[in-house]
Amino acid sequence: MSTRTTFLLLLAVVILGAAILGIERYLPSAVERREVKQGPARLERDKVTDIHITDANGTVVTLKRVDGVWQTTQSGTDAADPEKVAALIISLDTVEWIERISRDEFDDKEWAKTGLDSPRHKIRLMNGPQLMQECWLGAPAVIENSVYLGYPPRDGATDASPAWYVARCGAPLVLQAVQNVWRDPKLLRLPAEVITGITLTQASGQLEIMRESEHMPWILMKPLKTRGSKERINELLSILLNIEVLEAKEAGASAAAASSSAAGAVIPPDEIRVHVDSAPRKKSYDLTLKKPADDKQSSTSATAAHRKGVFTVSARNLARLWVEPNALRDHLLAQINAEMLQGIQITSASFPEVKLRNESGSWFLERHGKWDSANGERLTRMLEALNTHEIVEFSADTASDLAPFGLDKPFQSITWTYPQFKPVKLLFGTDATNSKFYAKYEEEPFVYRINPSLLPSLPPDGIKWKGLGALRFTTFALRRITMSMGAAAPLVLNYDPSSAAWTGSRAGKDITAELDRVKCDRIAASLAKFTVQDWAASRSDAVQALKTPFLRIQIVLGEPGRAEGALRELNLVFANTQPNAETLFLYGQIEGDPDIFYITRKSLLEVVIPPFKDKSGMK
Known part of the structure; x- marks a missing residue:
């Protein structure tokens, strides 16, 4: 192999090695990618008891949970904003790592831009003395809604280098300088549902309200x-629970002394002391507030026994805390729980007692020795009228003489009962001139003046409470309908429920072929749920008119599902309310029922429609 070839191969190896080193240095490994995807270990949020926040200037804010309540050491020990503390913990528990970075990737100038050389905030989450998580917040990163984060090595960790990331994290928003105030902005932070008692003490006296539970x-x-x-x-609760702290100052010696002796001190006329009880939490809270100069002013000074310092506070309608007892009294005449009602009785000097009872959500009226369906709509209107009626005046709180109010001999009363509870009785009276009307609960000393417009909703006549469903039967029991109008021959409609077939006759003639089955079914359905307009309170004229009815209807019923068996008849008669005239309203009566009803002519004609096919009619 030539020297040149050897040199080229050596050069290639060097270049390849450098490339591999560069890739390993600047590109994340598979382990790092998996780590970034998994993100940081999740916190057990409810175990965080202490939070230490150190800013870039070295200022430390400590947040500590004591008996379930967060406190802050910022500007003295005081209650911390629990919502803001929770937001900080959540933001650190939901960090989303985007990528891991290395210090070696940056020169000194670029590294300074990350803010990690001098973190803007260092946050330590503790469970007592045990460190749960420590996080350093740097500057915003290039990627939208991201920030540079650092995690220092844990004590005893083999890797002594911090871990750096670009991450999505909401903590910087929580820690913004403008919002970096940890004091609880609510003077009293409680859910309204846990408050079971309030005592307002002012120079004019003491006012106390309570309840057993939120329900x-x-x-x-x-x-x-x-x-x-x-x-x-x-x-009142809304005002108390929305008092916001604008400013806090350390309490001076005089303020501390005044606070310590508040229970026995004479209360200035411009001051109110508020005692709040919470039975579910087994705690109580005491506030002292100065009265604003006028109703329009929304800020004043306040102290709280469970918090240190003197506060400048603000709230809408703050002056309404200086309230008179009558302002907190129930201005509605009644609080009737319709769903729990078992029975209602109405007594009066002019009519027999009205008795109504509730059976599984259906109301019944006792009348003529038996229980009939009651008028549910009228009953609903009565309960609504009682529950929404505004008391005109609290006339007397300790009335020893009820005669001026007519309550020594009430002209009417209404009693309602609940299961396993004592009946509640409400009496009604009027003054000597019958111009003012009053109400009083039998077991209470208070007399209320009421508006007479309430009384029509409480009719004392039992007939007014009778249900408007005069007839109710199933068409499976129907056998025959006979309609007789004036001197005309009766029209007889026979029904076979097994085949749902109709046959008819008139004056002995079979008219089955002329019948329209749909119209016959409609007549039967209307009679099966026959509803009237109202019941007549006066019977004399009606009884006389019904002696000469212009329409009679006879309904024959058998036993549903059986062709054989006993039959029974229902006979209805109808007459005009004035003799020799076709009146808008008609009298009606069911044979055997002493009560007489009203029905409009239009409604009746919609029931007794001609049952014939087109171009035929009742003759």
């Missing part, structure tokens, strides 16, 4: 015990 109603306990207004107490 139970609010009760005003002081200065009087009565139902609380859910909407207005929720507004």
